[in-house]
Amino acid sequence: MLIDLRSDTFTKPTAPMLEAMMNAEVGDDVFAEDPTVNALQEKGAAMFGMEAALFCPSGTMTNQIAIAVQNRAGDEVICDKLSHIYNYEGGGIAVNARASVRLVEGENGLIDPSQVGININPRLDAHYAMSNMLAIENTCNKGGGTIYKLDRIAALSKVAKEHNLKFHLDGARVFNALVETGEDATQYGKYFDSISICLSKGLGAPIGSLLLGSKDLIVQAHRKRKMMGGGMRQAGYIAAAGLYALENNVERLKEDHARARQIKDVLLKAHYVNEVKPVETNILIFSLNDNVEPAKFIDALDQQGIKAINFGGQLVRFVLHLDITQAMTDKVCEVLSELSI
16 A cells, blocks of 8 residues: 655546546637636636636646736746745746746745835835735645635735735645635635636646636736647646536545644654644644654655655655545554654
């Protein structure tokens, strides 16, 4: 029995999801004629109170398109130093938007509204890049699945508007945040200029993300997607998986959170663990004691059929997802409790 905790991107479609994919009605999405893609885009936009949406292969593409169409060459994007758009998108901001990045050190990846104003460059001084966008990630992966709640989002949006900043959400795991807080997704449309949501992580679709925004923004995004090679033809087969995920796999994310907390309780007692980051959703990040080699720790887990990844230095990350059952979670806890390293 393989227990893969490396990422929630390792999920595989369930039998009902595969059936939905096989039965999808399709057309040519480059011509906006794929009915299943159109249905997915309409549903995603409505869920978050936005006017329109665009289906893309990946969250990196939706993020990069949003940044590229809302910034000019020489502009600057403000984000936390742990942000995915900075750390894990191949320097795409520099390439696709020709913009620079201002890194903010928030708390576990969460920026406080008070940090925004002091990181905005003087608008009339040509020595500085033009501060033009504030971007946040909810939940924050490198922060340990930490949540931006709506009150902080509202405060950040207020600051952004006061300083004429575009406000973008990398919502790769936003549904994890929403099911944990019980907040209303439609409220997000009040605060953000653009939103990226992933369907291929905890929701279990094999591929795909949506970019949400105004109709005008999505028109620009459609053109940029084509330029980036993201135009797809009979994409309804994969869009059907996304539709199924939105209709069936959102509420069950709570199970992943509960299992993450179960494992956290074991790690807190483990002699080889130095610290466990706060566990708010489905991501567990913990540091090993200095005398424990991460490679040896991960190898010891691998020998027990458990896969994990080193997250830099002494850090290890576990991610819970729909392919991890309660029996698997119990097995992980047993192994961690008995591990001698």
